[in-house]
Amino acid sequence: MRAPHALAVAVVAGLVLTVSGSAQPPGSGTFDRTIRTHAETLWERGRSIFRYDTFGDEAFWGGALKLHQAIAGEALGGIGPGVSPATALAVGLKVDIDALPSHTVEAIRSGRLRVDLDDPAVTLALLDANAVVGVKGFRGADGRLASVGIQCSLCHSTVDDSFAPGVGHRLDGWPNRDLNVGAIVALAPDLSVVADLLDTDQATVRTVLRSWGPGKFDAQLFLDGKAFRPDGRSAATLIPAAFGLAGVNLTTYTGWGGVSHWNAFVANLEMHGRGTFLDARLNDPLRFPVAARAGFGNVRNDPDLITSKLPALQFYQLSIPAPVPSHGSYDLALAEQGKALFAGAARCASCHVPPIYTEPGWNMHTAAEIGIDDFQAGRAPDRRYRTTPLAGLHARQKGGFYHDGRFADLRAVVDHYDRTFTLNLGEPQKRALVEFLRSL
Numbered sequence: 001m002r003a004p005h006a007l008a009v010a011v012v013a014g015l016v017l018t019v020s021g022s023a024q025p026p027g028s029g030t031f032d033r034t035i036r037t038h039a040e041t042l043w044e045r046g047r048s049i050f051r052y053d054t055f056g057d058e059a060f061w062g063g064a065l066k067l068h069q070a071i072a073g074e075a076l077g078g079i080g081p082g083v084s085p086a087t088a089l090a091v092g093l094k095v096d097i098d099a100l101p102s103h104t105v106e107a108i109r110s111g112r113l114r115v116d117l118d119d120p121a122v123t124l125a126l127l128d129a130n131a132v133v134g135v136k137g138f139r140g141a142d143g144r145l146a147s148v149g150i151q152c153s154l155c156h157s158t159v160d161d162s163f164a165p166g167v168g169h170r171l172d173g174w175p176n177r178d179l180n181v182g183a184i185v186a187l188a189p190d191l192s193v194v195a196d197l198l199d200t201d202q203a204t205v206r207t208v209l210r211s212w213g214p215g216k217f218d219a220q221l222f223l224d225g226k227a228f229r230p231d232g233r234s235a236a237t238l239i240p241a242a243f244g245l246a247g248v249n250l251t252t253y254t255g256w257g258g259v260s261h262w263n264a265f266v267a268n269l270e271m272h273g274r275g276t277f278l279d280a281r282l283n284d285p286l287r288f289p290v291a292a293r294a295g296f297g298n299v300r301n302d303p304d305l306i307t308s309k310l311p312a313l314q315f316y317q318l319s320i321p322a323p324v325p326s327h328g329s330y331d332l333a334l335a336e337q338g339k340a341l342f343a344g345a346a347r348c349a350s351c352h353v354p355p356i357y358t359e360p361g362w363n364m365h366t367a368a369e370i371g372i373d374d375f376q377a378g379r380a381p382d383r384r385y386r387t388t389p390l391a392g393l394h395a396r397q398k399g400g401f402y403h404d405g406r407f408a409d410l411r412a413v414v415d416h417y418d419r420t421f422t423l424n425l426g427e428p429q430k431r432a433l434v435e436f437l438r439s440l
């Protein structure tokens with residue numbers, strides 16, 4: 001006979017409150033409270049780091065590349081025409097309306113205040129207000145723009161356009177597929193540091209940067225020096241979603257590591273913040289000649305402005321859900337049919353396991369398994385592609401799908417799988433599968 005449950009015995013004895021801690025309201029125990037407070041603190045801190053921290057990278061973007069001079073323009077103590085708000089919006093930079101004083105916003109809305117979108121001084125005022133998503137300006141004692149730094153939110157947040165195109169409330173984790181990172185960096189007056197790193201000249205660096213196009217960046221360029229694929233097209237990848245990553249094992253298109261590995265990687269090696277980064281895989285001079293030469297596998301800075309921020313940064317990122325598409329934006333009945341196909345005949349769920357839509361476990365595949373070339377996979381340690389989590393696909397349609405956007409839309413993705421896996425899906429089945437993907 002089974003022994004009676006200890007809790008049941010306690011309840012019967014009327015001793016529940018003293019015998020069983022679990023009968024107390026959750027969160028009231030001392031360590032329970034510690035956990036909850038810790039979670040709230042981490043979340044607050046993490047959000048602020050994700051949005052506003054430069055990790056000291058202004059020493060690179062301002063100090064070395066002198067990007068701030070190009071932003072200010074000659075009239076304001078820099079060089080060239082300067083970056084007007086119109087230009088900034090045209091290269092995909094976004095403006096956070098919540099950073100502006102509400103009376104200013106109201107005055108603009110009602111037409112009482114006219115803003116000159118062609119005046120770089122307005123860009124500088126927006127920087128002063130911390131309103132340019134992902135970019136921080138630093139004024140010198142003389143009032144001039146003295147430096148500029150970048151933040152995670154530059155690429156990994158956009159806005160909801162609620163005020164005007166490119167101006168609205170922040171959408172953290174949504175990739176900014178309008179952002180032309182290459183065009184922005186190419187504005188920098190002095191790219192000699194980058195040219196030296198890549199063992200080339202500044203003109204070549206600018207050509208490469210301008211080849212990326214909107215919504216793309218090439219994180220691996222600074223490891224292997226490969227700017228173009230064998231077919232001559234840019235080796236840059238799309239900026240991925242930074243939402244819906246809780247429960248996902250390896251991150252990045254080619255599975256470099258978990259969220260925190262990549263956060264440390266990016267903050268140190270791409271943004272050029274000042275921290276510590278250790279990854280002995282980068283010491284391989286054959287696969288990662290640029291990284292090996294530069295010692296990227298063993299980066300140390302004193303003080304370290306990054307490592308202490310990793311816990312909160314990761315916590316915040318994992319708390320960002322994938323956005324849900326609005327009802328009415330897809331055909332519910334058709335999506336239901338597609339759901340059955342996804343799990344059944346089309347075999348999608350063998351890799352994209354709901355509800356995380358990647359493998360719970362080791363989520364990596366060879367190029368041959370998914371029927372594409374292995375160029376990008378070959379640039380990463382495991383020589384594989386990571387199964388992309390699919391939730392929130394609607395929030396990242398711009399620029400296409402797969403790591404380089406090779407498939408213009410979801411129908412093209414489904415056609416690709418139909419061919420690769422010889423699924424022999426009929427037209428109605430393909431439409432249903434696409435509708436299901438649109439519902440995620």
Ligand code: HEC
Nearest residue numbers: 151152154155217219238239240251252253254263266267
């Ligand atoms: C200049 C644009 C840019 C900036 C700034 C940037 N990222 Fe990224 N991020 C990318 C790109 C592009 C990738 C895809 C890289 C790849 O897969 O090779 C990426 C990938 C990621 C991923 C993996 C997402 C996935 O699908 O698995 C995470 C997590 C991430 N970045 C976090 C951060 C954090 C945190 C910061 C700030 C410390 C940051 N990024 C700054 C462009 C950027």
Ligand code: HEC
Nearest residue numbers: 253346347348351365369385386387388401402403413417
């Ligand atoms: C063998 C494992 C595997 C199977 C089976 C599979 N996928 Fe994928 N899927 C992947 C990998 C790996 C990627 C990343 C490819 C890349 O970025 O180049 C991916 C990417 C995608 C993307 C692009 C996501 C983005 O944001 O770029 C979509 C959409 C997708 N798969 C849908 C499907 C559908 C629909 C099916 C079934 C017909 C399916 N997958 C079957 C592994 C798989």
